[in-house]
Amino acid sequence: MAIHGHGGLLSDKMLFALLLVISVAGADDYMHGDERAPVKGDQQESGSLFCATSADCSLAGECVAKSSCACDPGWSGGRCERLALGTSSAAIKTDEWTWGGSAVRDRQTRRWHLFYSAMVLKCGLLHYQTNSIVRHAIGTSANGPWTDVGVALAPRPAHWDSGNVHAPTVRFDAMSGEWLLFYESTGWKRGPIDCRDNRSRPAVYVSRTRRIGVAAARSLDGPWRRLDAPILAPRAPPAWDSSDVSNAAPHMLANGSVLLAYRAGGDGVALGGGIGVAVAPLWNGTYERRGRSTASSLFAAEDAVIFPSVDASGRARRGGLHMLVHRFAPIPPNGSKVAAGVGGHAWSTDDGLTWTYDEATPAYDNALTWRANGTRARLYRRERPQIALDASGHLVALLNGAWPCHVGRETEDDKDAARGCASYTLTTAVEPRGR
Secondary structure, rough: EEEOOOOOOOOOEEOOOOOOOEEOOOOOOOOOOEOOOOOOOOOOOOOOOOOOOOOHHOOEEEEEEEOOOEEEOOEEOOOOOOOOOOEEEEEEOOOOEEEEEEEEEOOOOOOOEEEEEEEEEOOOOHHHHHHEEEEEEEEEOOOOEEEEEEEEEEEOOOOOOOOOOEHHHHEEEEEOOOEEEEEEEOOOOOOOOOOOOOOOOOOOOOOOOOEEEEEEEEEOOOEEEEOOOEOOOOOOOOOOOOOOOEEEEEEOOOOOEEEEEEEEHHHHOOOEEEEEEEEEEEOOOOOOOOOHHOOOOOOOOEEEEEEEEEOOOOOEEEEEEEEEEOOOOOOOOOOOOOOOEEEEEEEEEEOOOEEEEEEOOOOOEEEEEEEEEOOOOOOOOEEEEEEEEEOOOEEEEEEEEEEOOOOOOOOOOOHHHOOOOOOOEEEEEEEOOOO
């Protein structure tokens, strides 16, 4: 099933027509791959061939002899529809709750930098709208170990981002030579909630004040300078994204323009919100909705991250983009807290002019194998996907916010820390060959 819409993208700082297509692919008709050889897909009952182009391989592999998909490094499955994940470790696990982060490599210093969300004053994850800040860690590998070096961004009193700073994504802008830290924030004005003497203090939700901002710096070590206003805010009713916007997912184009995926709709959208797309001629320019986003969400999901599609030799596929999301399963109330297949995948063959979303097949689930001892576990919640790429553009790590276990009602988090169930930032190695 495909849904079609019209709009535009930026090229040479001009807006052109943007067409977004969300198609649902079946999950049960294909085989998983084998790490020792290119994976082979099943032929259709009619006898027609399984694949014709790399797009038939989820833009994560090549169609070999027009009959099977040979997956790129980091991908697996008959259609290269799944991430080839290895072992996991806690990138950041402290006495404070953390919730995922963005990892990038400075090519000059060869150091890796991680920017992650952390809750202050001993409050749990459900307090993120009032207690989240962005901290900075450094390491020699995307899979750690990481060393925390301090706060990167915190709320600014008397500004639009006075409530929190959350969900960072860091990208390099080649046009300006600056690093950009995209984030979301709320307009909460009363400071962080103090849970140090009472873990049961209720969370405060001010979702309607959520906006997206950006900070810039010449160095990943800062200092970061922020704009005085958000770059993306809700539109006026009755727009589908009139309640709030969050979960910034930027992709920097070579000409300095920005493709920005975002989440909006809050609880007002079926299954808990949806993905939209906006574009701007420069990172600090005016962002305008394009494609289906002008009328509705593209599909029900959140926590998007966008990155280029490159083949096995490291060559970028012209116009090729991947999008990972936190997938909403069709289970009430929104599926995110009860389903195992939590990772979703969409891809584009033309710089975002057309998106295909595999709604039926998870790109990864909530199971993991610990690097330290080889034991397996399932997480209560695994969200906020972010990726780390090597110099060739291949995946080397998947980062997530991980909530390992939970005690009590879904709306509570006060009992978890004492049981070892506080959330943390997880890193999982991505294997070079599919399994």
